[in-house]
Structure formats: C-alpha cells, structure tokens
Amino acid sequence: xxxxxxxxxxxxxxxxxxxxxxxxxxxxxxxxxxxxxxxxxxxxxxxxxxxxxxxxxxxxxxxxxxxxxxxxxxxxxxxxxxxxxxxxxxxxxxxxxxxxxxxxxxxxxxxxxxxxxxxxxxxxxxxxxxxxxxxx
Amino acid sequence: xxxxxxxxxxxxxxxxxxxxxxxxxxxxxxxxxxxxxxxxxxxxxxxxxxxxxxxxxxxxxxxxxxxxxxxxxxxxxxxxxxxxxxxxxxxxxxxxxxxxxxxxxxxxxxxxxxxxxxxxxxxxxxxxxxxxxxxxxxxxxxxxxxxxxxxxxxxxxxxxxxxxxxxxxxxxxxxxxxxxxxxxxxxxxxxxxxxxxxxxxxxxxxxxxxxxxxxxxxxxxxxxxxxxxxxxxxxxxxxxxxxxxxxxxxxxxxxxxxxxxxxxxxxxxxxxx
Numbered sequence: 557x558x559x560x561x562x563x564x565x566x567x568x569x570x571x572x573x574x575x576x577x578x579x580x581x582x583x584x585x586x587x588x589x590x591x592x593x594x595x596x597x598x599x600x601x602x603x604x605x606x607x608x609x610x611x612x613x614x615x616x617x618x619x620x621x622x623x624x625x626x627x628x629x630x631x632x633x634x635x636x637x638x639x640x641x642x643x644x645x646x647x648x649x650x651x652x653x654x655x656x657x658x659x660x661x662x663x664x665x666x667x668x669x670x671x672x673x674x675x676x677x678x679x680x681x682x683x684x685x686x687x688x689x690x691x692x
Numbered sequence: 693x694x695x696x697x698x699x700x701x702x703x704x705x706x707x708x709x710x711x712x713x714x715x716x717x718x719x720x721x722x723x724x725x726x727x728x729x730x731x732x733x734x735x736x737x738x739x740x741x742x743x744x745x746x747x748x749x750x751x752x753x754x755x756x757x758x759x760x761x762x763x764x765x766x767x768x769x770x771x772x773x774x775x776x777x778x779x780x781x782x783x784x785x786x787x788x789x790x791x792x793x794x795x796x797x798x799x800x801x802x803x804x805x806x807x808x809x810x811x812x813x814x815x816x817x818x819x820x821x822x823x824x825x826x827x828x829x830x831x832x833x834x835x836x837x838x839x840x841x842x843x844x845x846x847x848x849x850x851x852x853x854x855x856x857x858x859x860x861x862x863x864x865x866x867x868x869x870x871x872x873x874x875x876x877x878x879x880x881x882x883x884x885x886x887x888x889x890x891x892x893x894x895x896x897x898x899x900x901x902x903x904x905x906x907x908x909x910x911x912x913x914x915x916x917x918x919x920x921x922x923x924x925x926x927x928x929x930x931x932x933x934x935x936x937x938x939x940x941x942x943x944x945x946x947x948x949x950x951x952x953x954x955x956x957x958x959x960x961x962x963x964x965x
Contacts, residue, residue: 563944563945563948601943601944601945602943602944603941603942603943603944604903604941604942604943604944604946604947604958604962605903605941605964606944607944607947608962608964609964612964617959618944618958618959619957619958619959622944622948624948624952
C-alpha cells in the first residue's frame with residue numbers, strides 16, 4: 557500500500573526569507589499575484605515551466621520549493637498536541653504509535669497498522685481511506 | 693455539459709410569457725383606454741359623425757392594440773424558445789436574443805454577486821429573475837453612463853432560483869480558484885487529436901523558454917518502455933511521448949510523478965533552455 561501524496565509549497569517561506577512581496581515575485585516571474593497566492597496555498601498545481609521560473613528567481617532548487625509529502629504525514633504533523641491526544645483517546649491508541657505514522661515507511665505500513673486501524677484514523681482526520689492511501 | 697436534471701431548468705418557464713404579456717397589456721390598456729374614452733366623449737358631443745368616430749376608434753385604438761399584442765406574443769415566444777443557459781467547467785453560457793442572437797459567457801472567477809429578484813408581477817406567477825453581476829468593465833461603464841447597471845447574466849422566468857444560485861456557487865467554489873487556462877491538463881485518449889494540435893500551437897507559443905527533457909534517456913537507461921512509464925505515472929502513453937518530444941509542457945505534479953517513477957530528481961529530467 558502507498559501513501560497518497562500532495563505537493564507542498566515552500567515558496568512562501570523562501571520568498572519571505574528573500575524579503576519579496578507576492579506582487580514583486582509575481583512581477584519577476586511574469587504571472588499574476590493571484591497565481592503566486594494559489595501556489596503558496598499549495599492547492600494549485602503549477603506548470604513545470606512556472607516552477608522552474610520561480611526557482612530561478614528565488615535562486616533555490618525546485619526540490620526545496622515544491623516537495624511531495626504524504627497527505628497523512630502532513631496532517632499528523634500539523635495536529636496540535638491537544639488534537640492528537642483527542643484522536644488517540646477516541647481510538648484508545650498509544651500516542652507514540654499514532655505519531656509514528658508521520659515517519660513510517662511505506663513498506664512497513666501494513667506490518668505495523670491493520671487496515672481497519674488505518675480506516676479509523678483516516679476517519680478521525682476527516683478523510684476517506686482512499687484519499688490517504690492507494691493500492692500498489 | 694448541458695446538464696438537465698429534473699429540477700434544473702436551463703430554460704425560461706412559460707409563465708414568464710404570461711407575466712410580460714400582462715405587464716404590456718396593462719400599459720397598453722392605460723394608453724389606448726384613455727384615447728378610447730377621449731373619443732367616446734366626442735362621440736356623445738357630435739353624434740352625427742358616428743361613422744367617422746367608429747372608423748377612428750378602429751384605426752387608432754383597436755388595430756394598433758391588436759398588432760402590438762400579436763407582436764409581443766410572437767416576440768416572447770421566440771425569446772423563450774431561444775433563451776437557454778448552462779454551466780460549463782469555468783463559465784456560465786447564456787444564449788438569448790430574438791433578432792440579434794447573443795451568446796454571453798461569464799467566467800465564474802469574475803462573478804461578484806448573484807441577486808434573486810421577485811417583482812410584483814413575478815409574484816403573481818410565482819417566478820423569479822436571477823441576476824449575475826460581474827466585475828466586468830462593460831457593465832460598470834454602462835452604470836457610470838446611465839446610472840443603471842444591467843447585469844451581464846440575466847436569467848428571467850425561473851421557478852426555482854435557488855437551484856441556479858446553488859449551482860453557480862458550487863461551480864464558483866469548485867473552479868474559480870484556479871486561474872483560467874493555467875490548470876494542468878492530462879489528455880484523455882479521445883482528446884488526443886486535439887491535444888496534438890494544441891501541443892503544437894503551445895510549443896510554438898512557448899518557443900521563448902523551451903523545456904529540454906531527458907526522459908527518454910533516463911527511461912532507456914532503466915529499460916522501461918513508454919507504455920510502462922505511462923502506466924506507472926497514470927497518464928496515456930501519448931502524453932509521455934509528447935513530453936519526450938518536447939511538445940507538451942508538464943505540470944509540476946506530473947513532472948514529480950515521472951521523477952519518482954524513474955527515481956531521479958526533477959532537475960535531472962528537465963531543463964529550461
């Protein structure tokens with residue numbers, strides 16, 4: 557079984573590091589400010605050429621500007637301690653075990669967690685099973 | 693994408709005709725009624741000229757009234773026949789017009805607000821008008837000139853305006869987020885003839901920053917065929933072929949998937965020249 561992944565964008569952090577506003581970056585790259593906004597939010601899949609241009613302008617490799625991250629790992633990492641405690645209490649699961657999901661390798665996934673457990677976790681994270689995992 | 697579910701109309705309700713006819717007739721009655729009463733007064737005063745008055749009444753009251761009524765009726769029938777609206781991926785398309793045909797397209801991204809209007813006459817027939825207002829320049833310019841802004845999207849005679857409103861809102865949230873024309877397109881096999889054409893045009897347009905790719909080299913190194921790679925990545929084989937030929941510029945996501953499938957870095961795969 558595999559994790560479903562999404563593209564996460566580090567554009568905002570690097571742009572802030574370089575002290576550029578969205579508008580300035582947009583002008584340098586030659587797109588609208590809105591496009592930069594969507595790219596930073598991460599719910600927009602830019603064209604490769606645009607990604608390269610941004611990388612070029614920010615003098616940063618594409619890999620560190622955009623990276624693929626499993627949705628479930630990202631979700632678990634973004635949980636606050638309280639939220640993650642709430643979920644583990646509800647599932648009566650050990651917290652360390654639950655949080656180990658954010659570092660687990662794909663190969664080990666089914667050895668350490670049963671499909672049923674994963675389904676329950678997905679539900680608690682407000683996702684469907686298919687949105688987080690896919691068959692090989 | 694002409695969606696026509698049971699409760700989704702796509703057309704004007706026939707009651708719209710009755711409503712406009714009633715409205716015009718009230719206006720006409722007021723106008724011709726007063727002329728008629730005016731004649732009647734004279735008829736009583738000068739009753740010898742009876743025949744003249746009758747001819748006058750027929751030519752200036754009854755005939756114009758009938759003609760206007762028939763014309764309005766004809767106009768409305770055509771208007772209702774021709775009026776249609778439907779929702780596409782990124783826009784609403786409204787077709788209307790009796791003598792001059794107008795096809796208005798409103799991109800969701802430009803919609804500012806949706807007003808549902810239910811006037812006095814509308815209420816008699818239980819119908820509504822949906823007005824879709826945009827940040828459009830023409831409407832705004834018109835408003836500046838005349839003080840009255842006519843919305844770009846004007847859909848009269850609706851039984852269930854909420855459905856249209858809901859539909860528009862759904863489409864706005866679903867599609868307006870993506871700047872039009874920038875979304876990634878992975879072509880389906882049946883679109884490939886078109887893809888071929890488009891990719892040619894796009895590659896011509898993008899000649900400024902051509903993408904050089906070494907997919908085929910890396911693929912051959914690994915001993916994977918185009919078809920196998922396509923399956924791994926989940927796109928039609930032709931997409932990979934076009935990519936290798938440099939005729940199609942991929943989205944970042946597709947590029948990542950290919951890099952993953954060939955276990956290499958994006959920078960190894962593509963290079964902007």
